[in-house]
Amino acid sequence: MRIRIEKRFDSPRWMDWGLPLIALLLAFGAGALLLAALGVSPLKAYAEMIRGALGDGYGLSETVVKAIPLALCGQAVALAFTMLVWNIGAEGQLVVGALAATAAVRFLPSENFLVMVTLMTAASALAGGLWGALAGWLKAKWSVNEIITTLMMNYIAILGLEYLVYGPWRDPTSLGFPLTPIFHEVARLPQFFGTRIHAGLFLALLTALLLRVVLRWSRWGYEIRVIGQNARAAAYAGMATSRHIVLVLFISGAVAGLAGMGEVAGLQGRLQPGFSVGYGFTAIIVAWLARLNPFAILAVSFLMGALLVGGDTLQVVMRLPLSSVQVLQGLILFFVLGGEFFRNYRLHFLKREGDA
Amino acid sequence: MDLLVPILAAAVRSGTPILYATLGEIITEKSGVMNLGIEGVMLVGALTGFGVTYHSASPWLGLAVAFGVGAALCAIHAFLCVTLGVNQVVCGLALTMFGTGASSLVGRSLVGETIEGMRAFPLPGLSEIPLLGPVLFNQDAMVYLSFGLVFLLWFFLLHTRPGLKLRAVGESPIAAAAAGISVPTVRWMATLFGGGLAALGGAYLSVVNSHMWVEQMTSGRGWIAVALVIFGIWHPLRSALGAYLFGGVGALQLRVQAAGTSIPAPLLLMLPYVLTVVVLTGISIRKGKGILLGAPAALGLPFHREDRD
Structure with missing residues (x-):
C-alpha cells in the first residue's frame, strides 16, 4: 500500500x-x-488534576487566576507571531513589567487609588514595551535575530529581579527573605467574590477585544497580517516593515508587562523571585493552540490555567x-x-x- | 601569567559543552533545519550521561548513551519538521519544554548524588609546551575529542562530497533534489547527529565538569549555542573561538565571585547573556556592511513534497 x-x-x-x-x-x-x-498511575494523576483544577469553586477560581497572566502573555506573543516576529521574551517582559509596577509603588507613592493604579499600569506597560521594543529595534535596524535577543533578555530580566529583591529593594524587616515590603492598600488591585481573582481579568478581556478589533478591522492590523503571510508582497506594497516590527514588539512587550503588574499588584502584593511560573513560555502554547485568535486565546488560557492548577495539585497530593x-x-x-x-x-x- | 593560564584553561573547559552543542547545531542548520530544542536536548543529555555513569561507573558509556538518547529525542523534531514540514521555531520550543520537563521529572531520584566522572588526562609531551600546554593539553579526553571534531567537521563540510550534499540541501533543496539527493534523508541525518552532539555537550556538564545532576543545569547554554552558530557564521573553526570566549566569561565570573567581590552575584551572572546580545548585534551590523555570511538560504523552510512533483 x-x-x-x-x-x-x-x-x-x-x-x-x-x-x-x-x-x-x-x-x-x-x-x-x-x-x-x-x-x-496516570488515571489517578489525571483524576487528581481535574479534581484540583475544576472540581470545586476554589479550584475554578485559581484556574482563572492563572489564566489571567496566560491570556495577557498569550495575546502578547500571538500579536508578534501574527507578523512572524518570534517574541520568546514574554517571560522577561512580564518580569520587567512587575519591576516597573513595584518601582512606581516605591518611588511615586500616591494616596489616591486611581492615580496609583494608573501609574502602575503605565509604568509596567512602558517598561515591558521598551524591553520588547529593544529587541524589535535591533531586528529592524540590523536584523539581529529576535529569538535569541528576546530569550537572552528573559535571563537578564530575571537576574535583575533577583538583584533588586536580594539587594536594594529588600524589605529590611523580612528577616533576610528576598521580598520587597508589602504594597500599600491603594496600590493593590481589587479581588472579587472572596477569591484571588483580581482586576487583571478586565485587562485580559479588554486586551483581547482591542486586539481582535484592531487586527481585524484596522489598516495597521491588515498590514501586520500581510507582513506575516508574505513579507515580500508587503515590501512591494510599500508597507513600512521595520517600523511595524518595533511597534509590534513594543505593544507585545507592553501587554506582557501588564501581566506582570497584575501578578504583583493583584495577587502577591509584593515583589519576590519566582513569582512567575513560566507564564511567558506557556503563553507560546496558548497562542499556537488558539491559532493566534485573540478570543480563542481567552478560552485556551483557561485550559492551560487548569493544567497549571492541576500541576499544583499533583505536587501536593502525589508529590x-x-x-x-x-x-x-x-x-x-x-x-x-x-x-x-x-x-x-x-x-x-x-x-x-x-x-x- | 600565573593568573592567565588557569583562566584560559578554565575557559576551554567551560566552553567545551557549548562547543559540542554549537557544532551539532551547525550541522543541523547547514541542512536547512533549525533546531531550537538544543537547550532541552542538552538537559536530557546531561541527565542521561549522569544516570548511566552513576549506574555503570563508566563515563564513556554514559557519554555514548547520552549521544544516542539525544539523537533519538531529535527524531521527534525531524519527524515533525522534515517529514510533516511543520513550523520549526515552534517545534524547537516544544522540544525545549519537553526536554526540560522530562529531565527534571525523570532525574528526581538522582539529585544530590555524585559520580567519579572523568578526570584530566595530560597529554605526554604536549602538556609541557609553555602556555599552550597547560591551557590546551592538560585537559580531559572529551576536550581533545572536541578539538578533533572541530577540524573533522570543518573538513567534512567544506572539502568532502557528502559535506557538499549537506550544504546543497540547506541552500537549495529543489536543486539538490533534482540532482538526485534525498532531501528528507539528509535532513533527518543532520538533525539526529546535531541532537546527539548537543546531548553530548549536556553530558559533558554533568559527567566531566560537575559530577552531579542539577535541574536546569544548562542554564541557557543551549540558547547561547544557537547564537554562537550565527556568531561563527556557520563555520566550525570560528564557532570554536566563540565557545571559548563564552567559556572564558563564565570562568572569569566564577573567579571574580570566589575572590569575594562587592559586585552582587546576579549582576555577574548576567554577563554571558548580555554578551550574547552584544556579540550577536555586532555580527549582524557587520553582516549589514556586506561581509559574506554563511547562513543556509533554505534555513527554517520546510521542503514540501509538492514542490518537487
Whole structure:
C-alpha cells in the first residue's frame, strides 16, 4: 500500500476546534505512558488534576487566576507571531513589567487609588514595551535575530529581579527573605467574590477585544497580517516593515508587562523571585493552540490555567514535581503542530500503483 | 601569567559543552533545519550521561548513551519538521519544554548524588609546551575529542562530497533534489547527529565538569549555542573561538565571585547573556556592511513534497 499526500486548499471547519482537541487527547495519552513508565498511575494523576483544577469553586477560581497572566502573555506573543516576529521574551517582559509596577509603588507613592493604579499600569506597560521594543529595534535596524535577543533578555530580566529583591529593594524587616515590603492598600488591585481573582481579568478581556478589533478591522492590523503571510508582497506594497516590527514588539512587550503588574499588584502584593511560573513560555502554547485568535486565546488560557492548577495539585497530593506539567505542555505543542499537517494536507491510501 | 593560564584553561573547559552543542547545531542548520530544542536536548543529555555513569561507573558509556538518547529525542523534531514540514521555531520550543520537563521529572531520584566522572588526562609531551600546554593539553579526553571534531567537521563540510550534499540541501533543496539527493534523508541525518552532539555537550556538564545532576543545569547554554552558530557564521573553526570566549566569561565570573567581590552575584551572572546580545548585534551590523555570511538560504523552510512533483 502506498500513501499519497495531497495539498488541501481549504480545510473543513470542524478541524479548527477538532484538531486541537484531538491533539490535547493524544498529548495526555502520551503523557500517561510516560507517567506509567515512572511508576505513577496516570488515571489517578489525571483524576487528581481535574479534581484540583475544576472540581470545586476554589479550584475554578485559581484556574482563572492563572489564566489571567496566560491570556495577557498569550495575546502578547500571538500579536508578534501574527507578523512572524518570534517574541520568546514574554517571560522577561512580564518580569520587567512587575519591576516597573513595584518601582512606581516605591518611588511615586500616591494616596489616591486611581492615580496609583494608573501609574502602575503605565509604568509596567512602558517598561515591558521598551524591553520588547529593544529587541524589535535591533531586528529592524540590523536584523539581529529576535529569538535569541528576546530569550537572552528573559535571563537578564530575571537576574535583575533577583538583584533588586536580594539587594536594594529588600524589605529590611523580612528577616533576610528576598521580598520587597508589602504594597500599600491603594496600590493593590481589587479581588472579587472572596477569591484571588483580581482586576487583571478586565485587562485580559479588554486586551483581547482591542486586539481582535484592531487586527481585524484596522489598516495597521491588515498590514501586520500581510507582513506575516508574505513579507515580500508587503515590501512591494510599500508597507513600512521595520517600523511595524518595533511597534509590534513594543505593544507585545507592553501587554506582557501588564501581566506582570497584575501578578504583583493583584495577587502577591509584593515583589519576590519566582513569582512567575513560566507564564511567558506557556503563553507560546496558548497562542499556537488558539491559532493566534485573540478570543480563542481567552478560552485556551483557561485550559492551560487548569493544567497549571492541576500541576499544583499533583505536587501536593502525589508529590510529582511541576516539571510534569512542562512535559505535558511540550507534548501538547508537538501534537498541535503535527495536527496542522492534517489541516494542510490530505492523505490518500492507495491500494495499488496507479490508483488515483 | 600565573593568573592567565588557569583562566584560559578554565575557559576551554567551560566552553567545551557549548562547543559540542554549537557544532551539532551547525550541522543541523547547514541542512536547512533549525533546531531550537538544543537547550532541552542538552538537559536530557546531561541527565542521561549522569544516570548511566552513576549506574555503570563508566563515563564513556554514559557519554555514548547520552549521544544516542539525544539523537533519538531529535527524531521527534525531524519527524515533525522534515517529514510533516511543520513550523520549526515552534517545534524547537516544544522540544525545549519537553526536554526540560522530562529531565527534571525523570532525574528526581538522582539529585544530590555524585559520580567519579572523568578526570584530566595530560597529554605526554604536549602538556609541557609553555602556555599552550597547560591551557590546551592538560585537559580531559572529551576536550581533545572536541578539538578533533572541530577540524573533522570543518573538513567534512567544506572539502568532502557528502559535506557538499549537506550544504546543497540547506541552500537549495529543489536543486539538490533534482540532482538526485534525498532531501528528507539528509535532513533527518543532520538533525539526529546535531541532537546527539548537543546531548553530548549536556553530558559533558554533568559527567566531566560537575559530577552531579542539577535541574536546569544548562542554564541557557543551549540558547547561547544557537547564537554562537550565527556568531561563527556557520563555520566550525570560528564557532570554536566563540565557545571559548563564552567559556572564558563564565570562568572569569566564577573567579571574580570566589575572590569575594562587592559586585552582587546576579549582576555577574548576567554577563554571558548580555554578551550574547552584544556579540550577536555586532555580527549582524557587520553582516549589514556586506561581509559574506554563511547562513543556509533554505534555513527554517520546510521542503514540501509538492514542490518537487
